[in-house]
Amino acid sequence: MINFTVRLYDRIPVLIRLLFIIALILFTFAFMLHYLEPETFPTYFEAFWWAIVTSTTVGYGDFTPTTTIGRLAAMILILFGIGFVLFFVTNLASATVNEKRRWQKGTLSSSFHDHYIIVNWNERSRQFIEQIQRAYPTRSVILIDDTLSDSPFYNSNSLQFIKGNPSFQETLKQANIRKARALVITAGLEETEQSADAQSILTLLTAKHYCDDIYIAVELLTSEQLPNARHAGADEIIASNIISSLLMTESLEQQGIAETITLLLDVEASPFLRSIPCPDEWVGNTFKEVSRQVYEDSKLLLGISKDGQTTLNPEGSTVIHEDDSIFMLDSSR
Template structure:
């Protein structure tokens, strides 16, 4: 219906808004219901359903229909509301048939709305997961990898290979790299199960979404996802270590720096491992210029293959407090012990243990000396080739070198193992 209003020479038409159909309005209402209210809505539907069952039972009690008891009324209502409609039982009274019509319409609307809402919830959850917008609440003892850099997929493969004890669904990536860069990771079957969170890893809210309070380890890479200068990248790395440490003091943190001048900041933040990638690269180039072949040695020592190169292994408990000689003589096999790694693990955990031990001594002067030692405590401190009488301290691990298995061939193509190669070499020396 339209009404016209004259104002001078112009005619302005006003049209009344069209009413939205009841079914459409109900569907829109269902769509905007929070997921937490679904159970209350289902309870309301159940109440209305039971009311209609009672109406049908009462109206058909004295009729000639086949609805003879409450269960018959319930059965008819159930097959009607689910739009199955067997037709074996039907009401004969007007009130019963009207209730049946209401049940039929109510069933179509209710099931369409509820199923649409459930599908919407799962669809939204999948979209959030793909975009890295989910919140982790149940995961614990997981590994956080913060930042993105070129060849990120190769870095991830190396991390997975070097940490076979960590399930792949306990590795969480946090960065704000472009979707194109992250799609390479998400579509690669080798990384199936990895968890991805989009966001700034220096932001507390993002880290809380990653459940950082219950994480076991964190690796902060030099982040090249944005067009930032090296100073800005290192500043974000320091900020990330500080933020993660403030949220979880028990987490083991390792961070990569471009410029070594930021190392002092990470040391003050008690970062457990500091990787100076640029300095390492420069040192290798300098050593290569002297023609010593050191770069090949380092390549063999720092390998991604498990069980080869430099290896850090736990020291059996019975050798804690014993001498370095005793531990070295107990070893057998192809690995060579070259030193100890002291104060391994999280810095705050080691300091707490050291404080507890320092306070056990009844001598005040000795307590003061112990506290001074704690102040100088360094996490993951390597002691290379210590003297034989050196006492192995608690929380120490062994540093080993393990070479690759050599395979040579005879003139007829037969492979020789290591022992045969050594025998051949020994025989040639004798000759």
């Protein structure tokens, strides 16, 4: 029993132990003074008040012991109580500074919930975080990166940096991935595009193995890795090089298309592109019927996605099913 109590005591944080010792000292001396000098300290609360102001060196002087034994008790409280209080305050300040340093260095585990996790620090991830903050200011974001030495975020309670290899489970655990809303894997600054994609696939496999129900979007630079990303369980694949090349090709013949696509994807623009689960009232209706309904609400139906296959502007007779995802332009907020 004694060994169990010792082990339990050792597991308690130092600050909690100090606080417990200080409280025990204050309650003990308050009881002693109330018992020894009931005329000076008629209530236990007044004795406890005196013990607090004495041990914290405030010393208002509204209550003072008058007997010799009472003053001896006060001397002991001053010698031991003040030492414990100062030690507690010093450790509290040290713990605060240490936690701030760990947060800056990326070694502090996150307590975020329903947050986004983005892997690798680059220009795309920086812009992604800025857009999230503008469009969804209440959402928290965690950045995982192994190249930074300090956090790129300053004075923000909704942004946190985790330093570590994203393909390690311990790093993902530190980012509280099981409570996260989604994970975005951007291509790292590797020597070649192939090695960057290989690292992204490895991170994807680790994340899906550790938390198989999290939604993951992964950026790939080469087309060869697209089948591997699908087999690894990627929910969304962003082939950034392919998208860029398509935009550059079409912009030569159709001027302004790149700006139009960018505008459609900008959540701060109006109208903006949305993907939503099929509402119950649309199930069983045709694409043409639903298009007429939503047009009255300043919405424009663009297409349907089912089982990973997207059909833009399907035939008007196409029936919408419960498991379909709907793409639309929405002017409302």
